[in-house]
Amino acid sequence: MTVLLPRSIKVITLGVAADQSLEADTPLPVGASAAIGSFDGVHIGHQHVIESAIRAAKAKGMPSAVICFDPHPQSFFHKDGKAFRLMQLSQQLRAFEALGVDYAFVLTFDAHLSSLSAEDFARLILRDYLKLSHVSAGFDFQFGKRGGGHAKDLVAFGDQLGFTTDILPCQTDAEGHKLSSSAVRDALLSGDAPLATEILGRPQAYLGEVIHGAKQGRTIDFPTLNLTLGDYLRPRYGIYVTQTALPDGRVINGVSNIGVRPTVGGDIELLETYLFDFSEEVYGQVVETRLLDFIRPEAKFDSFDEMKIAIQGDAAKARAYFQA
Numbered sequence: 116m117t118v119l120l121p122r123s124i125k126v127i128t129l130g131v132a133a134d135q136s137l138e139a140d141t142p143l144p145v146g147a148s149a150a151i152g153s154f155d156g157v158h159i160g161h162q163h164v165i166e167s168a169i170r171a172a173k174a175k176g177m178p179s180a181v182i183c184f185d186p187h188p189q190s191f192f193h194k195d196g197k198a199f200r201l202m203q204l205s206q207q208l209r210a211f212e213a214l215g216v217d218y219a220f221v222l223t224f225d226a227h228l229s230s231l232s233a234e235d236f237a238r239l240i241l242r243d244y245l246k247l248s249h250v251s252a253g254f255d256f257q258f259g260k261r262g263g264g265h266a267k268d269l270v271a272f273g274d275q276l277g278f279t280t281d282i283l284p285c286q287t288d289a290e291g292h293k294l295s296s297s298a299v300r301d302a303l304l305s306g307d308a309p310l311a312t313e314i315l316g317r318p319q320a321y322l323g324e325v326i327h328g329a330k331q332g333r334t335i336d337f338p339t340l341n342l343t344l345g346d347y348l349r350p351r352y353g354i355y356v357t358q359t360a361l362p363d364g365r366v367i368n369g370v371s372n373i374g375v376r377p378t379v380g381g382d383i384e385l386l387e388t389y390l391f392d393f394s395e396e397v398y399g400q401v402v403e404t405r406l407l408d409f410i411r412p413e414a415k416f417d418s419f420d421e422m423k424i425a426i427q428g429d430a431a432k433a434r435a436y437f438q439a
C-alpha cells in the first residue's frame with residue numbers, strides 16, 4: 116500500500132441534506148474533542164490549534180478529531196478562481212495523522228452546509244451530529260452563513276450548548292511574522308521555499324501521478340518525472356532543489372523545474388523532476404515532490420544544448436545542497 120495515503124486516522128465524511136438531516140458514511144463517535152478549520156497547509160499555527168484539541172481530548176478521556184471541509188470553502192464560493200491550494204485533502208489527512216489525531220470529520224461544503232446560520236451550524240453539526248465535548252479553533256475562525264459566526268460566538272455557543280472551547284491566539288515566528296496560509300502562499304510566490312518550510316514546519320509538497328511528457332528529457336540525459344499542478348497554488352516559476360517520496364517509502368534527492376518550459380514552447384504548467392542516481396520507470400505512480408530551495412528563475416534558452424548546460428549546473432548546485 117502506498118505510504119502517501121493516511122493509514123491510521125479514521126476518516127468520516129459527512130454532510131447535511133436539504134432538510135438539514137445528517138448524511139454520514141459511518142457511525143460517529145460520541146464526545147470527541149475537535150479542532151475546526153480549513154487547515155490548508157496544516158502550518159505551525161494550525162498545528163497549535165490541533166494540539167490544543169488533542170490536549171483537551173486527553174484531559175477528558177475522549178477521542179481527538181479534526182473537522183475540515185471538502186471542497187475548501189473558498190473553492191466552493193469562487194469556482195473559477197485562481198488555483199490557491201497548498202495541500203490536497205489526502206495530504207491534510209496525513210498531516211493530522213502525524214500529529215496523533217484519532218478522527219478526521221470531513222464536512223462536505225455545499226449549498227446546504229453553507230446556508231446554515233452560525234447558530235444552526237453550532238447546534239446541528241457540532242452538538243447534535245458530532246456530539247462534541249470540546250472545540251478548538253484559531254482566533255480568526257468564521258463559520259455559518261456568510262461567515263457570520265466568529266471565534267467569540269463559538270465560545271458563547273459552547274457555553275449554551277454544552278461543549279468547552281479553546282480559541283488560539285495568532286501565532287508568530289521569532290521575528291513576529293504571522294504564521295498563516297497566506298504567509299506560506301506569499302513565500303511560494305516569491306520562490307522562498309525555506310521560508311515556506313519554516314512556516315509549515317515541513318517543506319511545501321506536491322502530490323500527483325507521474326504523467327507522460329514529450330520524452331525529450333532522456334535525450335539530454337535528464338529524464339524528468341512530470342506532475343501537473345491541479346488546484347495547487349503556482350509557486351514562482353523556476354528551478355528548485357527537491358526531494359521526491361515514492362509510494363514504496365523511498366525519498367530521492369533531485370532537482371526540479373516548475374513552469375511552462377519556454378525553450379520547448381510548453382503550454383501547460385508542470386513540475387518536472389530529475390532524480391539523482393535513479394533509473395527506474397515510474398509512470399503512473401503517485402509521488403510527492405517537496406520544495407527545499409530555489410536555484411534560479413525559469414529561462415528561455417536559444418537551443419536545447421544551452422539548456423542542457425544550464426541543467427547540468429542546476430544539478431551540480433542541488434547535489435551540493437545535499438552535501439553541505
Ligand SMILES: Cc1cc2nc3c(=O)[nH]c(=O)nc-3n(C[C@H](O)[C@H](O)[C@H](O)COP(=O)(O)O)c2cc1C
Pocket residue numbers: 328329330331332333337338339341354370371372375376377378379387388389412413414415416422426429430
Ligand atoms: C533542472 C531543470 C531545469 C530546467 N530549466 C528549464 C528552463 O530554464 N527553461 C525551460 O524552458 N525548460 C527547463 N527545463 C525543462 C526542460 O525543458 C524539459 O525537462 C525538457 O524539455 C524535457 O521535457 P520532457 O520531460 O517533456 O521530455 C528544466 C528541466 C530541469 C530538470
Ligand SMILES: Nc1ncnc2c1ncn2[C@@H]1O[C@H](COP(=O)(O)OP(=O)(O)O)[C@@H](O)[C@H]1O
Pocket residue numbers: 325326327328329330331332333334337338339340341388389390391392393394395396397398
Ligand atoms: N533519474 C530519473 N529522474 C526522473 N525520471 C526518471 C529517471 N530515470 C528514469 N526515469 C523515468 O523516465 C521518465 C521521464 O523521461 P523523459 O524522457 O523525461 O520522458 P517524459 O517526457 O515522458 O517525462 C520518468 O517519468 C520516469 O519514469
